Amino acid sequence: MRTLEGRAPERVVEAVEVERSGSWTREVVVGLGWAVADAVVVARRYLTHLVRRPGEIVGTLMIPVMAVLLFGFVFGEAMGAAMGVDSVDYRDFLMPGLFALTMAFGIGNTTIAVVTDVGRGVVDRFRTLPMAPSALLVGRGMADVVAALVDLSVLVVMGLLIGWRWHLGPWAALAGLGLLLLLRMAFTWIGIFLGLLVRGPEAAMKFFSLVFPLAMVAETFVPARMVPGWLAPVVEWNPLSATVLACRELFGNSVASGDSWVAQHAIPMAVVWPVVLLAVFVPLSLWRYRRAGR
Amino acid sequence: MSGRAAILARGLRKGYRGGGMALDGVDLEVEAGTVHGLLGPNGAGKTTTVRVLATLTGFDEGEAWVAGVDVAARPRRVRERIGFVGQYAAVDEVLSGRRNLEMFGRLYHLGRRRARARAQELLERFDLVEAAERPARTYSGGMRRRLDLAAGMVLDPRVLFLDEPTTGLDPRSRSEVWAAVRTMVAGGTTVLLTTQYLEEADRLADRISVLDAGRVIAEGDPEGLKARVGGGRVEVVVADVEGLAPVAEVMERVSGVPARVEVDALRVGVAFEGGGAALTRMVRALDEAGLEVEDIALRRPTLDDVFLGLTGSREGGRERT
Numbered sequence: 001m002r003t004l005e006g007r008a009p010e011r012v013v014e015a016v017e018v019e020r021s022g023s024w025t026r027e028v029v030v031g032l033g034w035a036v037a038d039a040v041v042v043a044r045r046y047l048t049h050l051v052r053r054p055g056e057i058v059g060t061l062m063i064p065v066m067a068v069l070l071f072g073f074v075f076g077e078a079m080g081a082a083m084g085v086d087s088v089d090y091r092d093f094l095m096p097g098l099f100a101l102t103m104a105f106g107i108g109n110t111t112i113a114v115v116t117d118v119g120r121g122v123v124d125r126f127r128t129l130p131m132a133p134s135a136l137l138v139g140r141g142m143a144d145v146v147a148a149l150v151d152l153s154v155l156v157v158m159g160l161l162i163g164w165r166w167h168l169g170p171w172a173a174l175a176g177l178g179l180l181l182l183l184r185m186a187f188t189w190i191g192i193f194l195g196l197l198v199r200g201p202e203a204a205m206k207f208f209s210l211v212f213p214l215a216m217v218a219e220t221f222v223p224a225r226m227v228p229g230w231l232a233p234v235v236e237w238n239p240l241s242a243t244v245l246a247c248r249e250l251f252g253n254s255v256a257s258g259d260s261w262v263a264q265h266a267i268p269m270a271v272v273w274p275v276v277l278l279a280v281f282v283p284l285s286l287w288r289y290r291r292a293g294r
Numbered sequence: 295m296s297g298r299a300a301i302l303a304r305g306l307r308k309g310y311r312g313g314g315m316a317l318d319g320v321d322l323e324v325e326a327g328t329v330h331g332l333l334g335p336n337g338a339g340k341t342t343t344v345r346v347l348a349t350l351t352g353f354d355e356g357e358a359w360v361a362g363v364d365v366a367a368r369p370r371r372v373r374e375r376i377g378f379v380g381q382y383a384a385v386d387e388v389l390s391g392r393r394n395l396e397m398f399g400r401l402y403h404l405g406r407r408r409a410r411a412r413a414q415e416l417l418e419r420f421d422l423v424e425a426a427e428r429p430a431r432t433y434s435g436g437m438r439r440r441l442d443l444a445a446g447m448v449l450d451p452r453v454l455f456l457d458e459p460t461t462g463l464d465p466r467s468r469s470e471v472w473a474a475v476r477t478m479v480a481g482g483t484t485v486l487l488t489t490q491y492l493e494e495a496d497r498l499a500d501r502i503s504v505l506d507a508g509r510v511i512a513e514g515d516p517e518g519l520k521a522r523v524g525g526g527r528v529e530v531v532v533a534d535v536e537g538l539a540p541v542a543e544v545m546e547r548v549s550g551v552p553a554r555v556e557v558d559a560l561r562v563g564v565a566f567e568g569g570g571a572a573l574t575r576m577v578r579a580l581d582e583a584g585l586e587v588e589d590i591a592l593r594r595p596t597l598d599d600v601f602l603g604l605t606g607s608r609e610g611g612r613e614r615t
């Protein structure tokens with residue numbers, strides 16, 4: 001090291017010289033190529049898990065599907081009446097909220113998967129491979145987006161069956177679904193970070209019990225104007241709310257979304273929020289991954 | 295040492311946050327193409343040493359070279375030349391054995407075709423062909439370990455790190471793993487393995503470093519280490535459990551070293567020099583103390599005795615959390 005100035009001691013097996021094969025930019029491009037390829041290999045691993053253990057998807061969908069039935073049919077009339085709309089319109093209003101809720105609940109699966117990999121030593125094994133350090137996490141993120149697509153498809157079909165419709169054409173509808181996937185991507189990285197932070201699945205469950213109320217204290221089931229005044233700002237500034245409002249707007253839902261600043265700028269905010277979350281949690285997770293086990 | 299060192303570490307020190315020094319100046323030199331055993335009780339720093347050398351953890355002081363590469367300066371380059379098999383079998387439980395190996399092949403950047411071919415080779419070499427298509431979660435402990443070893447061998451690494459490769463395995467699986475390790479060494483790989491089983495180090499390792507409290511307290515080949523303890527050991531079998539303690543006390547007094555008590559076998563042993571004359575002295579001392587014994591014999595020393603003599607720990611390398 002210092003005294004050796006980077007040269008190997010004499011007894012060491014054929015010391016490798018530091019070779020610089022190409023230009024710096026070339027190295028970056030090649031490195032990025034491998035990072036993507038490695039992440040795809042990892043994503044395939046997680047997708048295989050998904051196919052072999054469909055229980056994960058069923059588990060994620062359980063709560064939203066129950067919510068569709070409960071709020072759509074049992075409380076739907078009362079909720080609608082309170083908002084001044086009939087139960088059909090309430091279901092139209094409800095579905096975007098449930099889509100976003102499902103995106104939030106994906107955090108649980110991500111966290112558990114990462115915690116399990118850390119606990120089993122799988123992360124250690126990956127960290128001794130000469131692959132891109134980001135690949136394990138990015139691959140998990142990719143797999144989660146695919147899983148979210150499956151979740152969303154099921155819920156969209158379910159929504160259509162109970163009378164939810166998009167009213168502004170397929171492109172606006174696709175844009176809405178795109179915003180939901182973006183939200184899920186952001187939440188995935190929160191899940192990854194939590195998975196690297198906590199020790200053991202029990203601790204992960206504790207965090208998850210925090211996600212639950214946070215996903216509810218949003219525009220999910222009722223509009224912000226109907227919650228107590230002191231809670232309204234929390235609801236408005238909840239990242240979930242921006243996406244829910246943006247989807248209602250893009251799907252052409254008839255219920256007015258209120259006149260708060262966020263409600264007026266729902267679509268841009270539905271982009272800004274996930275981007276901010278990603279900008280925070282991607283670097284945090286990568287940093288934590290590199291330091292795992294220190 | 296005549297050959298060149300595949301692993302060279304000097305004065306490695308590392309402390310964990312909130313803990314003491316896990317490594318307190320570890321020196322290690324492993325000749326290329328040999329098996330080196332890191333032997334030590336729980337908490338001695340075996341795992342930490344291996345993790346430092348395998349680039350999983352940083353260190354505070356010292357220097358380390360693995361397969362010709364400076365570990366601190368070029369960790370990525372080290373990773374291209376090593377295999378790492380951790381304390382817990384780190385294979386994917388859901389994927390089949392074959393898919394596991396193919397995945398690791400891809401992550402070592404072998405390309406699809408070569409990864410596939412390599413997986414087949416490894417399955418054959420580690421005797422896993424029949425179970426190749428089954429999910430790894432259905433494997434026995436020994437098969438899982440073999441798959442784990444195979445995953446560490448995807449690139450034919452120059453240096454392979456094995457952290458307690460047989461802990462928790464039944465005797466049959468253990469000898470399967472030993473056979474697998476011998477296969478790798480025959481292929482020219484340098485192996486650094488940690489173990490708390492003295493027998494394992496004795497059977498597999500060309501040289502052994504005994505680690506205790508973050509320091510190497512002895513280094514040598516198994517025979518040399520045994521020779522250090524001297525002529526042999528005296529073992530006494532008693533009639534019942536009550537007899538163990540007083541017999542151990544007398545034997546420790548006469549020999550001057552700690553005795554090892556095996557409660558299940560009702561046996562007390564000490565490392566002891568002096569051959570037949572020593573045996574006579576021991577018999578006389580036990581007789582004078584009025585202690586009954588079932589059997590008394592002189593045995594060749596084992597690494598257990600070495601360990602006991604070096605660390606003074608009664609539990610030397612036997613307990614497990």
Ligand SMILES: Nc1ncnc2c1ncn2[C@@H]1O[C@H](COP(=O)(O)OP(=O)(O)O)[C@@H](O)[C@H]1O
Nearest residue numbers: 294310313316335336337338339340341342343
């Ligand atoms: N992640 C960690 N954080 C804090 N202390 C640790 C950590 N890992 C190991 N230690 C401590 O470092 C010492 C050496 O541990 P380890 O290398 O695991 O020993 P061994 O593998 O020989 O049982 C022990 O005292 C242990 O408690």
Ligand SMILES: [Mg+2]
Nearest residue numbers: 340341342381
């Ligand atoms: Mg250990």
